[in-house]
Amino acid sequence: MRLPSTRRRAQRSRQRGLSLIELVMFIVVVGVALAAVLRVFAQATAASADPQLQRQALAIAESLLEEVQLMPFTFCDPDDANLASASSTAGCASLTEAIGREGSEGRFSTPQFDNVNDYHGYQMSGIVDISNTAVPGLSGYSAQVTVQAASLGSLGAASGEVLRITVQVTGPAGTSATLDGYRTRHAPNAAL
Incomplete structure (x- = not known):
């Protein structure tokens, strides 16, 4: 039995994963957050003496x-x-x-x-x-x-x-x- 074409397309789109744009945006957001966290650690380390x-x-x-x-x-x-x-x-x-x-x-x-x-x-x-x-x-x-x-x-x-x-x-x-x-x-x- 064959599924209707709209159902097949919906199943395929759910199985596809991330697009390149989504992946790049994720990397940018994580990079900015990581830079902020590292800056806080660097300031704490510099003042620890x-x-x-x-x-x-x-x-x-x-x-x-x-x-x-x-x-x-x-x-x-x-x-x-x-x-x-x-x-x-x-x-x-x-x-x-x-x-x-x-x-x-x-x-x-x-x-x-x-x-x-x-x-x-x-x-x-x-x-x-x-x-x-x-x-x-x-x-x-x-x-x-x-x-x-x-x-x-x-x-x-x-x-x-x-x-x-x-x-x-x-x-x-x-x-x-x-x-x-x-x-x-x-x-x-x-x-x-």
């Missing part, structure tokens, strides 16, 4: 802030004979502790920093660890420390019982991180 730079600057600032906060905070210089018994700067034999380094003290030199406030004004360009060894990959960063009297709760800045430590780190591509921390004097002459 930025958070790493910021995290590195923050890690440097945290490390340096912790180093400073762990130093003693005393009325007298740790080389003073009355260090352990002084309950104010008047109790020091001769070496009172003040904001800033005393003489030739340094982070790595002899004599070394021996009190929190010795770090005031400390700067480094290219990050080095506590043993003065350059940390690989951090030569593009710099850090600066500021230590100043501060108020905290019921303690006023004039009391001399609180120090505010600010660490500023700058790095590649304008990266920066600033952290503040406080160091308080506990008991009459704490943190020996």
Whole structure:
């Protein structure tokens, strides 16, 4: 039995597939969509290093802030004979502790920093660890420390019982991180 010619034509047209024009249009549409998706991926990849730079600057600032906060905070210089018994700067034999380094003290030199406030004004360009060894990959960063009297709760800045430590780190591509921390004097002459 033969099908009528219109039915045969309808069956053939259903079985034919895509025309050349339809195929070209499909390729163009997919190409444009793929280009847009690849552009988004390229921008995300190019900016992916930025958070790493910021995290590195923050890690440097945290490390340096912790180093400073762990130093003693005393009325007298740790080389003073009355260090352990002084309950104010008047109790020091001769070496009172003040904001800033005393003489030739340094982070790595002899004599070394021996009190929190010795770090005031400390700067480094290219990050080095506590043993003065350059940390690989951090030569593009710099850090600066500021230590100043501060108020905290019921303690006023004039009391001399609180120090505010600010660490500023700058790095590649304008990266920066600033952290503040406080160091308080506990008991009459704490943190020996």
